[in-house]
Amino acid sequence: MTTTPSPDSCDRSLAKRRPRLAARPLSDYPELMTIAEAATYLRVKTSTVSLLARLHLGGLGQDCLPAVRIGNEIRISRDRLAHGVKAIEPGTDR
Secondary structure, eight states, X not given: OOOOOOHHHHHHHHHXXXXXXXXXXXXXXXXXXXXXXXXXXHTSOHXXXXXXXXXXXXXXXXXXXXEEEETTEEEEEHHHHHHHHHHHSTTOOO
């Protein structure tokens, strides 16, 4: 026998969620962003950004996240990220 949660319990669970932080403008980020900074801006997990950046660096994904390797670090260009985001916005042609 399954029980259906009452509307009151759903309201309480929604109230416990943290509000989303206001997005910082892209200009507030450094010219070469870390994976964590790019993930924060895009509002995705760092593992997603890391995977897309590594695909780009390995030559397997030309449409992936443009990245450069500096030593052991992977960095994402703020300007190229902005260009990529604008290219996939609804209502724009690629």
